[in-house]
Amino acid sequence: GAGVSQTPSNKVTEKGKYVELRCDPISGHTALYWYRQSLGQGPEFLIYFQGTGAADDSGLPNDRFFAVRPEGSVSTLKIQRTERGDSAVYLCASSRPKGTSGRSSYNEQFFGPGTRLTVL
Amino acid sequence: ELKVEQNPLFLSMQEGKNYTIYCNYSTTSDRLYWYRQDPGKSLESLFVLLSNGAVKQEGRLMASLDTKARLSTLHITAAVHDLSATYFCAVDKSAGGTSYGKLTFGQGTILTVHP
Numbered sequence: 244g245a246g247v248s249q250t251p252s253n254k255v256t257e258k259g260k261y262v263e264l265r266c267d268p269i270s271g272h273t274a275l276y277w278y279r280q281s282l283g284q285g286p287e288f289l290i291y292f293q294g295t296g297a298a299d300d301s302g303l304p305n306d307r308f309f310a311v312r313p314e315g316s317v318s319t320l321k322i323q324r325t326e327r328g329d330s331a332v333y334l335c336a337s338s339r340p341k342g343t344s345g346r347s348s349y350n351e352q353f354f355g356p357g358t359r360l361t362v363l
Numbered sequence: 364e365l366k367v368e369q370n371p372l373f374l375s376m377q378e379g380k381n382y383t384i385y386c387n388y389s390t391t392s393d394r395l396y397w398y399r400q401d402p403g404k405s406l407e408s409l410f411v412l413l414s415n416g417a418v419k420q421e422g423r424l425m426a427s428l429d430t431k432a433r434l435s436t437l438h439i440t441a442a443v444h445d446l447s448a449t450y451f452c453a454v455d456k457s458a459g460g461t462s463y464g465k466l467t468f469g470q471g472t473i474l475t476v477h478p
Contacts, residue, residue, distance in 0.1 A: 274464060285367075285451050285468030286406070299465055334405060350455055350464060351396070354406040 245269065247355030249335050255361045256325055264320040264358045268337030275318050276352060277310055278334040286334055292318060325362045332357040365390050365456050369469035376442045376476050384472045386435040386452035394455040395435045396466065397426050399448045406451065410437075442476045449473050 248267040256262050268275050274293050278286035288302040295315045303309075307325075312318040322329055336352035366389040376382055386395070393414055398406040410419045412428035412435060419426050423446065425438045435452055453466040 276464070276466075278466075283471075285453075285471050286466075288465045288467065291464040293464070302465070336406075350394070350466075351408060351411050352466060353408065354398075356405045 247335055247337050247353055249333075249355040249358050251358060252356065253359045253361075255363065257363050258325060258327060260325050260362075262322050262325055262360065264322075264333050264360070266318045266320070266335030266355060268316065268318070268335070269353055272337035272339055272353075273315065274338045274350070274352075275312060276336040276338075277318070277320050278336065280332045280334055280357070282331075289320070289333075322360075325360075327362050330360055330362045332359050365392075365454060365467045367452060367454050367467050367469040369450075369452060369472050372470055372472060374472055374474045376439070376474065378443055378476055378478055379441050381441065382439050384437040384439075384450055384452075384474075386437070386469055388433050388435075388454045388467075390433075390456065391430075392433075392454045392456055393428075393430050395428050396453045396455070397435070397437055398451045398453060400451065400471070401448050409450075439474075442474075444476045444478065447474055447476045 250265045276291050277289040279289055280286040290297055290310045291299040292312045295312055307323045310320045334357045335355045338350050338352045368387045370385050395412045397409040399409050400406050410426040415430040417428045423440045428435045449471045451468050451471045453468045455466055
């Protein structure tokens with residue numbers, strides 16, 4: 244079946260602009276995660292949704308970052324007043340509902356291809 | 364705060380040789396994942412380790428978990444060029460079977476296998 248998809252694959256913007264990054268999780272996956280990966284580093288957690296609600300947004304770096312998932316499927320990560328330091332690859336992942344049998348009940352996360360954001 | 368450290372960060376190997384990548388983490392967890400990332404690509408799940416003493420093998424890669432030592436290893440046997448990639452371990456800060464949802468990743472190990 245289809246994996247996690249993210250659009251756009253690349254986004255170049257100017258400092259101070261607003262951007263939206265979209266994530267389509269695997270069908271039936273109720274948990275959705277956003278991570279940010281800077282060059283040469285491992286991904287860093289940003290926010291986690293269980294259904295429509297943000298269960299953990301402790302990784303969002305500041306109030307310029309916001310994410311929504313209004314219908315419990317597609318999610319949008321929104322960044323206001325972008326700064327050069329926001330340049331990174333933004334990764335989305337999804338996992339199956341809790342209680343599902345098999346190893347996927349233990350939060351195995353499947354990652355999308357990422358959006359490379361460049362802030363000039 | 365959970366910290367995850369991998370070593371080595373860079374590994375250059377000859378084809379046919381064996382080597383081990385180590386992943387140490389700082390707080391209690393019984394759930395650890397290994398991922399592979401090729402340049403410009405996303406993360407591919409390799410192994411899910413769910414309990415102390417867990418060992419998983421796939422081809423030339425074998426992963427193990429020692430929750431008491433807070434250590435996981437990824438062992439490479441008879442390396443081939445196709446294994447060249449960056450390998451990440453990630454820890455799910457869980458206790459008693461409940462996942463917290465958030466993965467904390469190590470810095471990654473860049474593996475290059477030479478002929």
